[in-house]
Structure formats: structure tokens, C-alpha cells
Amino acid sequence: MKALVLVKWVIGIAAIGGGLTFFMVQAMQSSWSYYYTVDEFVSGSEKIRNAPVRLAGKVKPGTAVKDMQTLRLTFTLAGKEAEIPVAYTGIVPDNFAEDIEVVVQGRLEPSGTFKADSVMTRCESKYKAKVE
Amino acid sequence: MIACGQFALLLAFFLSGYAVFADIAGSWRREAGLIKSARNATWATLLCLTVAMAALWVLLIGSDFSVVYVAENTSLHLPLAYKFSALWAGAAGSLLFWLWLQVGFGVIAWCIGERHNRIFAARARAIVNFVSMFFLLIMINDRNPFETSPSPLAEGQGLNPLLQHPAMVLHPPILFVGYAAFLVPFAWAYAWLKEPAGLAPMLKAARNWTLVAWLFLTAGIVLGAWWAYEELGWGGYWAWDPVENASLLPWLTSTALLHCFRLYKTRSGVAVWTMVLGILTFSLCIFGRFLTKYGLVSSVHAFPDPGLGILYMVLLVLLWVVAGVLIAMKYLGRKESVEPAAPAHRYVVYNNWLLVALTFVILVGTLFPFLTQVAIRIVNAVSTTPASIAPVTLEPSFFTRITAPGGLLLLFFIGACPHLIRRGVSVHWRVMAGVACLAAAAIVWLRTCGLDAPRPEGFAAVMGWWAQWLLSGEPQVPYFILCGYVFVNLIADLAGRTAGRGLRWYGARIVHFGVAMMFIGIAGSGGYGVETAVAMTEGQKITIQNALAETEGKKTAIPNYELTFDKLQGDHGPNYTAATAVISVSKDGKPVTTLRPAKAVYSPSGKAISEIDVRRTLAGDLYLAVTDVNVSARMINLRVMVKPLINWIWIGSGFMAIGTLMVIGAVLKPKQKAGVQSAEAAP
Numbered sequence: 001m002k003a004l005v006l007v008k009w010v011i012g013i014a015a016i017g018g019g020l021t022f023f024m025v026q027a028m029q030s031s032w033s034y035y036y037t038v039d040e041f042v043s044g045s046e047k048i049r050n051a052p053v054r055l056a057g058k059v060k061p062g063t064a065v066k067d068m069q070t071l072r073l074t075f076t077l078a079g080k081e082a083e084i085p086v087a088y089t090g091i092v093p094d095n096f097a098e099d100i101e102v103v104v105q106g107r108l109e110p111s112g113t114f115k116a117d118s119v120m121t122r123c124e125s126k127y128k129a130k131v132e
Numbered sequence: 133m134i135a136c137g138q139f140a141l142l143l144a145f146f147l148s149g150y151a152v153f154a155d156i157a158g159s160w161r162r163e164a165g166l167i168k169s170a171r172n173a174t175w176a177t178l179l180c181l182t183v184a185m186a187a188l189w190v191l192l193i194g195s196d197f198s199v200v201y202v203a204e205n206t207s208l209h210l211p212l213a214y215k216f217s218a219l220w221a222g223a224a225g226s227l228l229f230w231l232w233l234q235v236g237f238g239v240i241a242w243c244i245g246e247r248h249n250r251i252f253a254a255r256a257r258a259i260v261n262f263v264s265m266f267f268l269l270i271m272i273n274d275r276n277p278f279e280t281s282p283s284p285l286a287e288g289q290g291l292n293p294l295l296q297h298p299a300m301v302l303h304p305p306i307l308f309v310g311y312a313a314f315l316v317p318f319a320w321a322y323a324w325l326k327e328p329a330g331l332a333p334m335l336k337a338a339r340n341w342t343l344v345a346w347l348f349l350t351a352g353i354v355l356g357a358w359w360a361y362e363e364l365g366w367g368g369y370w371a372w373d374p375v376e377n378a379s380l381l382p383w384l385t386s387t388a389l390l391h392c393f394r395l396y397k398t399r400s401g402v403a404v405w406t407m408v409l410g411i412l413t414f415s416l417c418i419f420g421r422f423l424t425k426y427g428l429v430s431s432v433h434a435f436p437d438p439g440l441g442i443l444y445m446v447l448l449v450l451l452w453v454v455a456g457v458l459i460a461m462k463y464l465g466r467k468e469s470v471e472p473a474a475p476a477h478r479y480v481v482y483n484n485w486l487l488v489a490l491t492f493v494i495l496v497g498t499l500f501p502f503l504t505q506v507a508i509r510i511v512n513a514v515s516t517t518p519a520s521i522a523p524v525t526l527e528p529s530f531f532t533r534i535t536a537p538g539g540l541l542l543l544f545f546i547g548a549c550p551h552l553i554r555r556g557v558s559v560h561w562r563v564m565a566g567v568a569c570l571a572a573a574a575i576v577w578l579r580t581c582g583l584d585a586p587r588p589e590g591f592a593a594v595m596g597w598w599a600q601w602l603l604s605g606e607p608q609v610p611y612f613i614l615c616g617y618v619f620v621n622l623i624a625d626l627a628g629r630t631a632g633r634g635l636r637w638y639g640a641r642i643v644h645f646g647v648a649m650m651f652i653g654i655a656g657s658g659g660y661g662v663e664t665a666v667a668m669t670e671g672q673k674i675t676i677q678n679a680l681a682e683t684e685g686k687k688t689a690i691p692n693y694e695l696t697f698d699k700l701q702g703d704h705g706p707n708y709t710a711a712t713a714v715i716s717v718s719k720d721g722k723p724v725t726t727l728r729p730a731k732a733v734y735s736p737s738g739k740a741i742s743e744i745d746v747r748r749t750l751a752g753d754l755y756l757a758v759t760d761v762n763v764s765a766r767m768i769n770l771r772v773m774v775k776p777l778i779n780w781i782w783i784g785s786g787f788m789a790i791g792t793l794m795v796i797g798a799v800l801k802p803k804q805k806a807g808v809q810s811a812e813a814a815p
């Protein structure tokens with residue numbers, strides 16, 4: 001008797017778990033992006049460079065340009081060795097600044113510019129005071 | 133002062149270690165003397181922690197920058213309130229504060245007047261002290277709040293102006309009260325595993341603790357969301373960030389735990405659920421801390437600094453091993469049987485499964501980058517070709533889509549279960565209405581599903597296509613339908629039988645009313661919210677529909693506000709200068725209000741913060757944020773958002789709090805009415 005109950009439990013959990021997993025995987029399809037550093041991405045394969053990705057790097061000083069009329073932001077995202085130009089139209093976080101770590105999410109365009117759908121900065125629960 | 137604090141922490145570590153030993157030995161050998169000394173040791177631990185906290189406060193308020201923690205979290209001219217709240221602003225201080233709360237709650241639960249069963253209390257207390265030991269180990273060796281710097285700075289680094297906001301001051305301590313309080317049901321669960329009957333006299337207390345902890349956790353989460361909406365300027369309140377999810381996961385399991393108490397009977401299936409959920413909830417609190425502080429998953433909130441953070445996982449694993457051993461001893465050794473469940477129990481169990489499923493889904497989604505990293509390492513270790521993928525992050529859209537159906541089911545349960553528990557499934561209008569609402573919601577959902585891709589061939593691909601099609605539905609109207617079902621049920625409850633009503637009855641209904649309101653707010657603002665960004669020069673006028681048409685190219689049903697950028701003016705404050713855009717808002721030609729979003733630069737840091745301005749109505753918010761200012765050209769970039777029904781989220785959470793207070797008040801009353809109110813625990 002007990003074995004039957006156990007079997008029912010196992011089948012039930014497997015079925016629900018399987019269904020849940022299936023839906024989760026499906027929900028992930030259009031929600032996932034690979035997470036790379038700039039260096040990994042630039043030196044990566046064709047397949048990597050064509051996928052939607054999140055890139056982590058630093059905003060290279062002197063490269064951030066915001067056009068207030070078109071609301072377009074361009075800057076160079078720098079890794080340790082490689083760098084990549086980024087173009088973004090949309091909402092920029094308040095604490096976006098040069099030389100800080102950002103994560104951009106989007107795709108690489110054929111032109112070689114990375115078109116970002118979003119730009120994320122760190123929520124700073126502490127910041128370093130500017131070195132005078 | 134510094135030495136005092138260090139010594140206090142060290143002493144607390146040894147005291148709690150002794151208390152664990154004494155409690156376990158005392159309960160095993162039934163020696164009252166050992167148990168009493170363990171109790172005293174726990175009191176003494178609390179005293180040491182209080183001394184440590186007081187010492188840290190003195191250092192913070194006195195701005196002693198030779199202490200690293202003080203230098204990192206305060207500055208000389210920081211307002212006193214923020215120097216005070218800096219206690220919980222950083223990792224080390226927050227750990228001390230959390231631990232102090234935990235031991236304090238442990239003392240209240242098991243050191244004051246545990247007349248009922250000293251041995252039961254001793255076991256629970258041992259767990260509390262065991263956890264304390266680990267926390268203290270981490271604190272003393274790795275995150276020491278009293279660590280001094282070899283070269284102290286003259287001025288501290290101060291507090292980010294974004295965090296100088298009342299909600300941000302209250303949000304961490306309220307959350308910590310919730311997390312710490314969940315240690316009490318957790319410890320009780322362990323004591324129960326050893327001696328199930330021992331819980332019965334304390335069931336009311338256990339329920340109270342869980343209610344209070346749940347209230348604080350809910351309040352903490354809502355405060356965080358409120359702050360994000362008010363201060364961060366992106367118009368959202370929840371981003372499914374790992375840190376946010378870390379607080380949501382114990383909330384889900386503790387909600388399930390709360391409902392288990394209602395039908396608790398010792399040795400029943402629900403009792404097992406109660407214990408499992410009690411253990412799971414606090415485990416998730418600790419796991420959440422580990423997740424965010426140890427940097428398992430990167431998050432915009434997380435500041436990974438691994439150190440001894442792995443000890444959190446060690447603690448969890450040890451505790452689970454102990455639980456596993458206890459369960460094995462109980463159920464496998466003596467072949468104890470579980471009582472057959474009463475029919476009413478099954479609805480609580482369904483509810484539990486739903487909440488646990490949601491917890492599982494959100495947990496996996498949050499951990500996904502880490503899991504993919506592990507998978508990559510395994511693939512790299514096992515096969516010769518390196519894995520061609522990178523760690524995967526899941527966008528917030530994953531979470532919103534996968535939890536949407538779950539939320540609908542939850543609402544259905546809220547509406548139907550009170551009736552189902554009492555009367556079971558029958559041809560009753562409430563059951564019929566519930567089924568009808570679910571069907572209507574499903575129909576509306578299916579009608580909004582849309583997928584451009586052509587249907588593929590092959591079984592797996594077709595299944596995938598169907599799943600994608602289902603996931604693409606818009607949940608707003610289904611949510612409104614089911615919230616309506618909940619409201620109808622609540623109204624019918626009010627109009628129905630008056631027997632057995634009390635504070636608890638009303639309180640529970642008010643909480644559920646609040647939940648339904650929150651879902652209306654979430655569905656409305658999420659589903660019908662619009663946002664756009666425009667460039668405006670002084671004197672320029674735009675209408676929202678036009679701005680949206682340019683950027684989004686879609687029609688919406690929101691009111692067509694006209695925004696006129698009147699002028700750009702400069703403001704000064706004690707520590708900031710601001711450029712304020714004065715914007716007149718009108719609708720259909722009639723002036724409605726004037727909003728003043730600004731961009732403020734705070735002087736010590738030079739950081740620019742966007743100060744939003746919002747027009748709030750019950751129907752929705754008009755939310756304006758200045759993202760960029762060009763003073764010479766008198767030009768601004770303005771982010772415009774319309775968030776329909778969003779205020780119902782805050783109003784709903786208020787009702788949840790009021791209802792919970794009512795239930796707590798009812799449960800605190802000495803005598804309970806027999807019968808209709810909660811089931812008494814039968815030994």
C-alpha cells in the first residue's frame with residue numbers, strides 16, 4: 001500500500017515538475033541573454049557576436065556623448081584590453097558617468113556598433129567620494 | 133570603545149557556543165541545571181550584543197573614522213538620523229543588528245516564562261545559539277564592524293543621497309526584524325521534529341510570531357518598492373533583481389506557513405507542511421543573504437565580497453543535515469504514521485504547493501546565471517570541446533511571464549478556498565462563479581495571445597510553439613476578472629452569516645482584500661503603463677499621445693495629458709543645487725496641476741540625482757523625471773510615464789498591514805471562541 005502511495009507521489013511531482021520546467025524553459029527563450037565581459041565578447045566566436053547579450057565593462061573616459069535632441073547616448077565600453085562602441089536611445093540611469101562599471105544589454109549591429117536596449121549601472125549603497 | 137565592542141562580540145561567541153552545548157546536553161540528559169545555565173548564557177549573549185551595538189552607535193555618532201565601518205558609511209556633516217541608521221547601512225553593521233534581533237527574539241520566545249516545556253524550549257534555543265555562533269564567526273573574522281584602518285581618513289565617505297530618504301532608513305531594519313523573527317518558527321520546527329506534541333501548548337505563540345514576522349517582511353518589501361518608485365526615477369517598483377527576489381522567496385513560503393496554522397493538527401500532513409515551511413522560510417532568509425553578499429549572482433544591488441560568506445551555506449547545510457537526521461530518526465525508525473487528512477486540509481495543501489512552485493520558479497530564475505556557470509564548468513571538465521555558451525542572465529520578463537498564471541491561481545484560491553474549506557466542492561454559486569471567472573480569464577488571455585512565428589513541424593517544436601503562444605498572453609484583464617471574483621466573495625462574506633465573526637475573521641478578509649487591491653495595481657500599472665522620453669525646450673508643449681506615437685507607435689487608452697515646459701529655474705538647498713523644470717499639466721485644455729521634476733546636484737559628492745514629481749490619483753500616476761538638463765540652451769530631456777492604478781498597490785499593502793494587525797490582536801486575546809475560529813491542536 002505504502003509503495004503505491006509513494007509511486008503516486010513520485011508520478012505527481014514528476015508530472016507537475018516536468019510541466020513547470022517545460023514552461024520555465026519556454027519562458028526563458030526570449031528572456032535570456034548571455035553575460036560576457038567586453039574582452040570575451042570581442043574575441044568571441046561568430047555565434048556569440050550575433051546573439052542578444054549583456055556586456056559588462058567600463059565607460060571609457062572621454063567617449064560618452066549624449067545628444068539631448070535625439071536622446072541618443074553613445075560611448076565606448078572598455079574591457080581590460082578590448083573595447084566596443086555602444087549606442088543607446090532611452091533612459092539612462094542617474095548615476096551613469098564616465099569610468100564607471102556598466103552592464104549593457106542588446107545586440108551587435110553589422111556596423112560594429114553595439115545597439116543597447118538597456119544600460120544598467122550599479123546601485124550604489126556606498127560611493128567613493130571624489131578624490132580631490 | 134572599539135576594544136569594548138570587539139571583546140563583546142568575542143564573548144558573545146563563546147557564550148552562545150556554551151549555550152548550544154548546555155541546551156543540547158541538558159535536554160538529552162534532562163538536567164534542569166544545564167538548561168537553566170544555557171538560558172542565562174543566552175541572556176548574557178544578548179547583553180554582549182547590546183553592548184556591541186551601543187558601542188558601534190557611539191562610534192558612528194561620534195564619527196570615529198579610525199573605524200573602517202564608520203568611515204565607509206558616514207561623514208562628518210551627515211544628519212544625525214542617518215548616522216544613527218548607518219548601523220544597518222553596511223554589511224558588518226547590518227549583520228550585528230540582525231543577530232541582535234535574532235537573539236533578542238530567542239530570549240523573548242524561550243527565556244521568558246517558558247513554563248510549558250523547558251526541554252522543548254531548550255532544543256529550540258540551541259538552534260538560535262547555533263545560528264548565532266556562525267553569524268559571530270563571520271562577523272569577528274570577516275565582517276567586523278569594529279575593524280580599524282591603519283591610516284584613518286579625516287572625513288568619511290558618507291551616505292549616497294539616494295539613500296537619504298525615510299523609506300530607505302526604515303526598509304532594512306524592518307526587513308531584518310522579519311528575517312530575524314522567522315528564526316523562531318524555524319527553531320520551533322526543529323524542537324517539533326524531536327517532540328511533536330511539545331508544540332501544541334505553544335501553537336498560538338508560534339502563529340503569532342509568524343504573523344508578526346510576516347507583517348514586518350511584507351512592510352519591508354513594500355517600503356523598498358515604494359522607495360524605488362519614488363527615488364530612482366525609472367518609474368518602476370520591482371525589477372526582479374536577485375536582492376529583491378531574495379526577500380520575496382521567504383515571503384512566499386511564510387505566506388504558505390501562515391495558512392498552515394489554520395488547520396494544524398499534530399501528526400497530520402499539515403503539521404509536516406508547517407514544519408517544512410518553517411524550516412524553509414528561515415533557510416531562504418539566510419540563503420538570500422548568502423546570495424547577495426557572497427556574490428553568487430551579480431546584481432546591481434550586490435557588492436560581492438566573498439570572504440567567509442561561504443559560512444552561510446555551511447550553516448544552512450549543517451542545519452539541513454540535522455533536520456534530515458531528525459526526520460529520518462522519527463519517520464523511518466519508528467514507523468510513525470501520518471493521520472489521514474481531513475478534506476478541508478487539501479485546499480491548504482494546494483495553496484502550499486502553488487506558493488512553493490512559485491518560490492521554486494523564482495529561485496531557479498534568480499540562480500540561473502550561477503547554474504549556467506556551473507553547467508559550463510561541468511561541460512568544460514567533462515568534454516574536450518569547450519562550452520560555447522556563456523553564463524545566462526534572465527530578463528525580468530521571464531519572471532513576469534512565468535509568475536503571471538500563478539498569481540491568477542492565487543487569486544482564485546483567495547476567493548474560493550474559505551468556502552471550499554467549510555463546505556467542500558458543491559454546486560454552490562461561489563464555486564460556479566469561481567469556475568466561470570477562471571474560464572472567462574482563460575478566454576480573454578487566449579484572445580490576447582499572439583505570435584508572429586509560423587507554426588513549426590515536429591512534436592517538440594509544436595509543443596514549444598504552443599507554450600510560447602500561451603506565454604504571450606496579456607494578463608491584465610484576467611487579473612481584473614479574478615480580483616473581481618475575490619471582491620464579490622468578500623462582499624458575500626460580509627453580507628452572509630454573522631456567526632463566528634470576530635477580529636480574526638475581519639482581519640483575514642481585510643488582508644485578502646488588500647492583496648486583491650495590490651494585484652489590481654500591479655496589473656494596471658504593468659499592463660497599461662506607458663512611458664516615453666522627450667526633449668523639450670522652454671515654452672514647448674507636447675501631448676503624451678503624440679510623444680508615444682513617435683516612440684512607440686501604438687495607441688493607448690490613457691488620458692491625453694498636455695505638458696507645457698514653462699520654465700527652467702534654479703533652486704538651492706543646504707547641500708544641493710537643482711535645476712527644476714516647471715511643467716504645467718492640462719487635460720483636454722483644462723489645467724490640472726503643475727509638476728516640478730528636477731535634477732539636483734549634491735555638493736559633497738557632485739552626484740546628480742533626478743528628483744521626480746508625480747501627480748497621483750486613484751486612477752493612476754503621471755510621473756515626470758528630468759534626465760538631462762542643458763541650462764544654456766534651456767533644454768531638458770524629460771521622461772514621461774503614465775502608470776494607471778498604481779496607487780492601489782500602496783493602498784492594498786496598507787490594508788494588508790491593518791488586517792494583519794487585527795489578526796494578531798485577535799490571536800493575542802487570552803481566550804478564543806471554540807469552534808469556528810482556528811482549529812485547536814490535538815496532541
